[in-house]
Amino acid sequence: MAGSCEISSLFSNYISAMYQPEEVPPDPDVLTHLGDDDNLPLPLSNLHMPTETTGKPTWYGEMPHCWSKSQVLEWISYHVEKNKYDASAIDFSCCNMDGYTLCQYTRDQLGLIFGPLGDELYDRLHEITSVPDELAWIMSVLRNEEVSQESLLDSNPLDLGNSCSQEYLEEMKLANLFSQPDLGYFSGAMSPDSSGSVTGTMSQSPHSQDSGGSDLDLDPIDMKHCPFSDGDYKKDLKKRKRGRPRKASKENRDCLETKKSKHSPRGIHLWEFIRDILIHPEMNEGLLKWEDRREGIFKFLRSEAVAQLWGQKKKNSSMTYEKLSRAMRYYYKREILERVDGRRLVYKFGKNSSGWKEEEVQERS
DNA sequence: GTCTCGTTTCCTGTTT
DNA sequence: TAAACAGGAAACGAGA
Numbered sequence: 522m523a524g525s526c527e528i529s530s531l532f533s534n535y536i537s538a539m540y541q542p543e544e545v546p547p548d549p550d551v552l553t554h555l556g557d558d559d560n561l562p563l564p565l566s567n568l569h570m571p572t573e574t575t576g577k578p579t580w581y582g583e584m585p586h587c588w589s590k591s592q593v594l595e596w597i598s599y600h601v602e603k604n605k606y607d608a609s610a611i612d613f614s615c616c617n618m619d620g621y622t623l624c625q626y627t628r629d630q631l632g633l634i635f636g637p638l639g640d641e642l643y644d645r646l647h648e649i650t651s652v653p654d655e656l657a658w659i660m661s662v663l664r665n666e667e668v669s670q671e672s673l674l675d676s677n678p679l680d681l682g683n684s685c686s687q688e689y690l691e692e693m694k695l696a697n698l699f700s701q702p703d704l705g706y707f708s709g710a711m712s713p714d715s716s717g718s719v720t721g722t723m724s725q726s727p728h729s730q731d732s733g734g735s736d737l738d739l740d741p742i743d744m745k746h747c748p749f750s751d752g753d754y755k756k757d758l759k760k761r762k763r764g765r766p767r768k769a770s771k772e773n774r775d776c777l778e779t780k781k782s783k784h785s786p787r788g789i790h791l792w793e794f795i796r797d798i799l800i801h802p803e804m805n806e807g808l809l810k811w812e813d814r815r816e817g818i819f820k821f822l823r824s825e826a827v828a829q830l831w832g833q834k835k836k837n838s839s840m841t842y843e844k845l846s847r848a849m850r851y852y853y854k855r856e857i858l859e860r861v862d863g864r865r866l867v868y869k870f871g872k873n874s875s876g877w878k879e880e881e882v883q884e885r886s
Numbered sequence: 887g888t889c890t891c892g893t894t895t896c897c898t899g900t901t902t
Numbered sequence: 903t904a905a906a907c908a909g910g911a912a913a914c915g916a917g918a
Contacts, residue, residue, distance in 0.1 A: 790892070824906090837894080841905085848893055851909065865902070865906055 583648055585800055588620025597635075729791050791848050794831060795819075796870070796877045817870030817877055824866055 588596065594616055615634045624646065632639035652661035789797075798805045799819055808827050812818040821827055832840025849868060852858035856871040870877050 786898085840894085844894060844896090846907075847895080847909085852895075853908095863902085 585620045585624050588623070590617060590619050593618055593620055593623050597642065600645060655757065725726070789832070791845070792852055792874055793826070793833065793876070794871075795835060796851075798830075798876070800877060800882050812867060814879065817874070818861060819862075819868060819870075821866040821868075 585596075597616055626634075626643075627644040628640060630639075631643045635642055666816060795809065799809050807822050809819055809831075810822055812820050821842070825844075828840050828842040828845040831845055832838055849858060852871070853860055856873045857870040858874070859869040861867040861869050875881065
């Protein structure tokens with residue numbers, strides 16, 4: 522449990538460091554009458570207050586397992602107020618617990634402590650803690666990389682694989698692949714299910730012309746393990762042909778096969794990935810936002826960051842918003858998405874998409 | 887082996 | 903002028 526706590530903490534810190542959301546959750550109103558209780562470990566007047574710097578409650582964005590006692594109280598206070606619940610019916614001496622303890626309680630136990638509010642608290646708690654696969658995966662990315670919080674905060678916001686980056690950076694330098702300008706930034710994240718196998722590659726700027734100048738479209742990292750890699754990779758910067766370059770021949774691919782699992786399932790579709798981020802706002806700080814939930818209209822707030830996450834998901838560190846958006850545009854034809862004219866970074870779910878409507882989300886949970 | 891699907895990559899041109 | 907959008911073309915890997 523300590524592990525998951527650390528991960529979720531990492532996640533929230535990572536998100537906080539990475540994004541500065543345009544929107545904040547509704548500020549919990551000031552709770553004026555929670556009743557007097559000498560057993561309270563902290564003055565209630567402070568519990569529900571948003572943090573000074575962010576304007577958000579302190580529990581927001583953190584996994585419940587990691588909440589401190591004060592955050593637990595703050596969260597309970599928030600729901601007391603939200604549900605207009607009579608706080609005098611609550612034995613606040615039982616609230617002196619941290620998030621981990623809170624998460625251990627069953628519905629019945631919460632019902633005993635909080636009465637009718639217990640059900641509500643239980644549901645809300647499990648809403649937060651039931652992390653969808655895709656977001657759990659995002660966390661696992663961080664876990665696999667064993668990213669320190671310090672390095673997260675120090676890192677380039679889009680450098681998702683910073684712990685690996687330095688190592689690979691050194692390797693890349695050795696391979697003389699960084700001697701050319703404009704090769705873009707570096708991202709060496711390990712794939713979540715690679716069991717430590719290296720899939721780190723060099724990211725390229727969206728418009729770099731050298732991303733596929735050769736017919737052998739190999740990852741530089743992988744290339745250095747191949748006997749035919751001589752460091753002259755991308756020497757030839759001649760204008761490339763249209764379309765995606767051919768991948769390596771089978772012979773050359775065998776060289777790469779040691780790096781990648783032979784059978785990786787296709788997994789979820791891009792639009793589902795986007796949808797899942799959207800329908801879990803507690804995990805989506807500043808990536809995407811609903812413009813009109815009823816209509817299914819949403820907007821990319823951090824387009825490149827979403828692209829990076831998608832790239833990580835697909836073990837493709839060179840994913841960019843430009844490429845992601847091309848895939849999004851293919852959905853127009855299939856009516857999974859609809860055009861929203863005149864608005865940048867704005868898309869709308871079409872009639873062939875599903876699972877994003879509030880009713881559907883509620884049904885699934 | 888072939889085909890389809892869902893992308894991915896790159897490109898040129900247009901719009902904001 | 904840059905960023906985003908649009909869509910053609912070609913390629914890829916996975917699965918049927």
